[in-house]
Amino acid sequence: MTVLAPDAAVEREARFRAFVAEHREQAVSTAWRMLGGDRATAEDVAQDAFVRAYRALDSFRDDARLSTWFYRILVRTVQNRRRWFAIRRRWQGLFTDEAKTEDAHATMMRRDVGLQRRIGEALDGLSAGQREVFVLVYLEGFTLTEAAEVLGKAPGTLKSHLHRALKSMRAQLADLRLGEDDEGGA
Amino acid sequence: MRDDDRQRDDLRSDDRAFLDAVRDAYRPEPTNAAAFDRALRQRLAGGARRSIFAWGGGLALAATAAAALVIGLRATEAPPPSPARPDGGPAVSLSEVVAALDVEQALDVEADEALAAPDDEADDEAADDVFLALTVLEDAPEDEVGFADDTLPDDYLALGDLLDVTL
Numbered sequence: 001m002t003v004l005a006p007d008a009a010v011e012r013e014a015r016f017r018a019f020v021a022e023h024r025e026q027a028v029s030t031a032w033r034m035l036g037g038d039r040a041t042a043e044d045v046a047q048d049a050f051v052r053a054y055r056a057l058d059s060f061r062d063d064a065r066l067s068t069w070f071y072r073i074l075v076r077t078v079q080n081r082r083r084w085f086a087i088r089r090r091w092q093g094l095f096t097d098e099a100k101t102e103d104a105h106a107t108m109m110r111r112d113v114g115l116q117r118r119i120g121e122a123l124d125g126l127s128a129g130q131r132e133v134f135v136l137v138y139l140e141g142f143t144l145t146e147a148a149e150v151l152g153k154a155p156g157t158l159k160s161h162l163h164r165a166l167k168s169m170r171a172q173l174a175d176l177r178l179g180e181d182d183e184g185g186a
Numbered sequence: 187m188r189d190d191d192r193q194r195d196d197l198r199s200d201d202r203a204f205l206d207a208v209r210d211a212y213r214p215e216p217t218n219a220a221a222f223d224r225a226l227r228q229r230l231a232g233g234a235r236r237s238i239f240a241w242g243g244g245l246a247l248a249a250t251a252a253a254a255l256v257i258g259l260r261a262t263e264a265p266p267p268s269p270a271r272p273d274g275g276p277a278v279s280l281s282e283v284v285a286a287l288d289v290e291q292a293l294d295v296e297a298d299e300a301l302a303a304p305d306d307e308a309d310d311e312a313a314d315d316v317f318l319a320l321t322v323l324e325d326a327p328e329d330e331v332g333f334a335d336d337t338l339p340d341d342y343l344a345l346g347d348l349l350d351v352t353l
Contacts, residue, residue: 020226032214039214047226054230119212139209166197169322170204178211179203 013026016054017069019063023050026140027074034078036120041081049074061103071142071150075132081127115176122172133158138166 032042053070060066123131124157130152136142137158148155197205 020223021219022220024222027221028217029214033212037212037214042214043217043222043225043284047222047229050226050228115211119208123212138205139212166201166205169208170201173204173208178207181202 012057015063016057019053020050023067023070027070027139030071030135030140031074031078033123033139034075034131035081037116038123045074045077045081048077053125059107068146068149072152074149075136078132079128102124118176122169125167125172126165127161130154130159130161130168133161134165135167137162 025048027046028037028042031045032039035041035045047072053066057066060069060137078113096118123134129151133147136147136150137144142150144155145157148158151158
């Protein structure tokens with residue numbers, strides 16, 4: 001175990017606090033959108049990723065690299081959570097997702113329930129690869145290069161995913177006429 | 187911005203309007219920063235609660251391990267006839283993985299094929315099976331499966347890396 005000098009420890013804590021402050025909102029938002037509106041799990045995932053980032057802080061002098069690594073951790077943790085949810089659904093009778101469902105429901109009740117549910121269902125209908133890059137690039141504002149680094153995939157692959165994801169989302173939500181003269185919008 | 191980053195700029199205006207509407211409608215409530223940071227500090231201090239999910243995962247492990255054992259025992263009595271399920275499901279089933287004498291070979295051959303293009307439902311389910319089988323076989327906390335000393339494989343679905351970690 002490495003023991004830091006007091007000044008170094010203070011500096012490390014300050015750096016971590018700044019990192020959390022900068023990425024807290026986007027980390028939760030990214031996880032929330034990838035998890036289908038599950039607030040509690042999204043915050044849990046974000047905290048897991050921050051804990052890992054804290055442990056890895058000394059390995060990254062460059063905060064940009066730490067940030068990329070952090071979102072890779074976040075996305076992988078989301079993947080694992082989604083995988084467990086899928087496994088639980090397949091093993092019906094053994095497990096329930098009541099807490100998750102209630103939390104997602106409570107969150108949506110405070111907003112436009114129907115619209116959010118429809119968007120969540122449409123996102124859920126995408127493949128994992130499509131959903132992840134759609135959320136990162138189109139909803140969270142990552143560049144294609146950043147998303148490629150986070151997801152560990154080639155930009156060309158992500159472009160293909162984005163194209164298909166957008167086409168699928170537009171088809172699934174066509175009846176809402178989103179973006180057309182504010183009809184069906186938030 | 188690099189040329190290959192100009193994803194939104196390259197879109198038609200109606201696509202951009204659609205995406206703007208989706209983004210505005212589908213966003214979480216703002217995070218309670220103080221509560222979030224408080225919980226994070228508790229975790230870092232080591233006195234944190236186990237996450238809700240971890241408890242759920244623990245229960246899931248216990249139950250699935252028992253179920254997998256039953257399936258595995260059945261499978262030893264009557265070996266699975268085919269990699270493909272009659273219902274057209276994933277090529278790799280839990281029972282096949284658990285019952286396989288040479289788990290690594292089964293995963294190498296069948297899972298790699300199933301996961302080569304993990305973008306349809308069957309492949310996702312195959313990935314679920316492999317993930318679960320690895321977890322059950324190793325009796326490891328789910329959070330540790332797929333992560334070795336916080337070093338991530340380049341391919342987030344690289345089962346080879348998972349195998350190296352767990353088998």
